[in-house]
Amino acid sequence: MNLLKHKHYLLLLMLLGVFAMVTSCKNDDEPTPAEPVLAITTLTPATGLPGTKVVITGTKFDATAANNKVKFNNVDATVTAATTTALEVTVPANATTGKVTVTVGSSTATSAQDFTISSRATQDVVGEITANTTWTKDKVYILKGFVYVNSGVTLTIQPGTIIKGAPKEQDPLASGQGGTLIIEAGAKISAAGTATEPIVFTSLKDAGSRSYGDWGGVVLIGKAPHNRPGATAPEGGIRGGKDKAGLGTAGIADDNSGTLQYVRIEFAGIALSNTANSEINGLTLYAVGSGTTIDHVQVSYSGDDSYEWFGGTVNAKYLVAYRGFDDDWDTDWGFxxxxxxxxxxxxxxxxxxxxxxxxxxxxxxxxxxxxxxxxxxxxxxxxxxxxxxxxxxxxxxxxxxxxxxxxxxxxxxxxxxxxxxxxxxxxxxxxxxxxxxxxxxxxxxxxxxxxxxxxxxxxxxxxxxxxxxxxxxxxxxxxxxxxxxxxxxxxxxxxxxxxxxxxxxxxxxxxxxxxxxxxxxxxxxxxxxxxxxxxxxxxxxxxxxxxxxxxxxxxxxxxxxxxx
Structure with missing residues (x-):
């Protein structure tokens, strides 16, 4: 090898060494970005009532909504929209204050902050409802004594609304009547909850101290056929109508008492006295007609029958009777x-x-x-x-x-x-x-x-x-x-x-x-x-x-x- 070629060879080796050193330094200074992991960054808002829409931001979510499993303090929530960095969810009806988790596949992320369930204002309901009325989900309604919805009046209850029945000791008339909602003949209830926001009727008592028959229940009275004399009154001391003693004999098969959908009735079925047939059931239906819509109803811990039909023609689907005390499905009076x-x-x-x-x-x-x-x-x-x-x-x-x-x-x-x-x-x-x-x-x-x-x-x-x-x-x-x-x-x-x-x-x-x-x-x-x-x-x-x-x-x- 002559001297010129030898110098060229040495120069090439030096350049290769410098290149290696530069490359090595560059790798140390700029590492390859790490793959993002499943994580929750924010909850917006971080407080609200059940039914509130919440946006969860973070990383590594699944863009298909159903593939993200979200829980509010261990209660399943519904995901309504999803991207890889944001989820829109609805706070579930049973949620309590606590952490939010998102699970995708085998990975779970937990929020650093709690989601706080806010308290609603309360409103007592007594006596008679004489004009069209709407109960909204931002309040808790407390039934005291027998509450009648008069003929010609519609009571509308928003999805997610909570109604509590007071015990008979809180009857404002001192008649020993537990809180009871009574839809009279000619009146209507429009209680159309949803799967994510059911309407809940429950006990006024605190969690852990509720029991069978804490309050009365829900009673619908219609004008459909039955097989009792017209002067026959409902059981349990309920009046037959504002201006009549009994159920009457209108015989309107397709009579419409309104709608009960996605409704829960809990701890009702009160015994009003030791006299036979003085109880109120979880859901009681007197001469209710086929124009009425009833589906997705759960009656839990009823102190008498969970459901009882006294005459009428009403149809129903998707009913649950949970831990009742007496009968589950009681039918009589020509139903x-x-x-x-x-x-x-x-x-x-x-x-x-x-x-x-x-x-x-x-x-x-x-x-x-x-x-x-x-x-x-x-x-x-x-x-x-x-x-x-x-x-x-x-x-x-x-x-x-x-x-x-x-x-x-x-x-x-x-x-x-x-x-x-x-x-x-x-x-x-x-x-x-x-x-x-x-x-x-x-x-x-x-x-x-x-x-x-x-x-x-x-x-x-x-x-x-x-x-x-x-x-x-x-x-x-x-x-x-x-x-x-x-x-x-x-x-x-x-x-x-x-x-x-x-x-x-x-x-x-x-x-x-x-x-x-x-x-x-x-x-x-x-x-x-x-x-x-x-x-x-x-x-x-x-x-x-x-x-x-x-x-x-x-x-x-x-x-x-x-x-x-």
Missing amino acids: TGKVQYALSLRDPEYSDQSGSNGFESDNFNGNGEPATGPNAGMPLTAPVFANVSNFVFGGTPNTNTNSGSGPYQSAMHLRRNTDISIYNTLLVGYPEGFRLDGANTLAHATAGTLDLKGIVLANVTTPVRGDRAATGVSDEQATAYFGAAARKNTIVTTLADLMLNANNFNLAGPSFLPQTGSPVLTGAVWEGKGADAFFTKETFRGAFGTTDWTQGWTNFDPQNTQYK
């Missing part, structure tokens, strides 16, 4: 409406001295009225129920309770000339499954106007019985009716065979969807009255297939919910 998708979850420790039933259906009160022959032109009790699930005992059913005033009795106690029909229904954990009571009731069953098809009785001690010596229906007659092959009814002795959800009987956090392959997911029967166009012709028996319609708007822990 002829239709109900689909109904759930009852009972606390096995609590039942009533009268013998708590799932279904209790009557036509008359045992004194011969109305006439049992031509029925004096008045309607027989003939409702149609479909896709109902009632759950009591997950273990061995028994007739004794530790904390209630009486025993459990029957999943279905059908008596006194009723013409009820029940289809595709799951009834679990009662001492008795089906009690067929009364020769007239047996005659309806034999004629097919009382119709039971696609029923599953599970985990019951006595599946079917007559009333035996009382009115002459033998166990054999009742069994022959229920067990006829054409009815496709099923008696299951081993509860595990139904493949229900593992948390089906978990009172604090229930889950109701049957497991894949469960026999109740098939076998539905849609014959006779079940063919009516009102009913969605599901393939499953019971209230649930593959969709849990209780999600989002129900509350299975109202005892500990802060309502303010």
Whole structure:
């Protein structure tokens, strides 16, 4: 190698060294930016009522709203819009003050600041509502004594509004009447909540101290047909109307008492005295017509029946009876409406001295009225129920309770000339499954106007019985009716065979969807009255297939919910 080439070679090596040093220094001074992680930066606003729209800013959110799981102090919220750096959410109805979390995939971020649930102003409501009125969600309304919405008046209740019933000790008239909302015949209630902002009727008492029958309940009175004399007044001391003694005889089948949608009624069902039939139920419906809209209603901890229909033609879907004291679905006085998708979850420790039933259906009160022959032109009790699930005992059913005033009795106690029909229904954990009571009731069953098809009785001690010596229906007659092959009814002795959800009987956090392959997911029967166009012709028996319609708007822990 000559000297010139040698110098060029050395120069090249020096340049390469300098380049390496510069490159090394540059990498140290300017590192590659780190991948952003899931994080919450701000909450705007950071305080508000349930139903408030909140914008959460941060990083690494999912641009698809449904892929972001947001909770306000462990209560699920609804995400209404999303980008990778901002989420719009609605504060859930049950939220309490605390941290906000966002979960995307397996990662969870927690806010540094609390979201504060603000307190609402309170407003007492007493006496009569005589002009169209709107209750707004920025207030808490307190019912004291019997509150009547007069004929011709509409009470509108905004989504997310809270109404509390005061105990009878706070009755302004000192009549011993717990706070009760009564929609009189000719009046209307417009209570259209939403899944994210249900309307809540609850106890005035603080969280942790609420109980059965803290207040009266919600009562709707309409002008539809019933089978009582017109002078018959509602039970529990409620007046029949401002200017009349009883329910009247208008007989308007499509009468409209308004709307109840996404509504919860908690700790109602007060006993007004020791006299029979002096209680008020969670939701009581007198002669309510088919023009009324009722769906997505939950009655919890009712001190009497969760739901009772006294005549009328109103239809309903998506009803929940949670931890009631007496019956779940009580029908009488000529009720002829239709109900689909109904759930009852009972606390096995609590039942009533009268013998708590799932279904209790009557036509008359045992004194011969109305006439049992031509029925004096008045309607027989003939409702149609479909896709109902009632759950009591997950273990061995028994007739004794530790904390209630009486025993459990029957999943279905059908008596006194009723013409009820029940289809595709799951009834679990009662001492008795089906009690067929009364020769007239047996005659309806034999004629097919009382119709039971696609029923599953599970985990019951006595599946079917007559009333035996009382009115002459033998166990054999009742069994022959229920067990006829054409009815496709099923008696299951081993509860595990139904493949229900593992948390089906978990009172604090229930889950109701049957497991894949469960026999109740098939076998539905849609014959006779079940063919009516009102009913969605599901393939499953019971209230649930593959969709849990209780999600989002129900509350299975109202005892500990802060309502303010």
